[in-house]
Amino acid sequence: MESRVISTSEKILTLVKQKGSVSFTELEHSIDDSYNVIFLAIDRLVRENKLSLHREMSEYLLTSSSYQETGSLSEVNSH
Secondary structure (H helix, E strand, C coil), X not given: CHHXXXXXXXXXXXXXXXXXXXXXXXXXXXXXXXXXXXXXXXXXXXXXXXXXXXXXXXXXXXXXXXXHHCCCCCCCCCC
């Protein structure tokens, strides 16, 4: 299971770095893995400060930590 989480984490990180930010809905359609593995991978990346997860309207967005440091987002980690 740990190897699947690591593999999924790498896929998520690559996708977010390519796009700057990714909604959770978009992520679900882009990553072919179970919700459990996706959630574990997101949790891992957020705890390692590689990604940030925040809510914008009714959607959750993932952004890379380096993207946020530029101040490009108005709301960061407020929820």
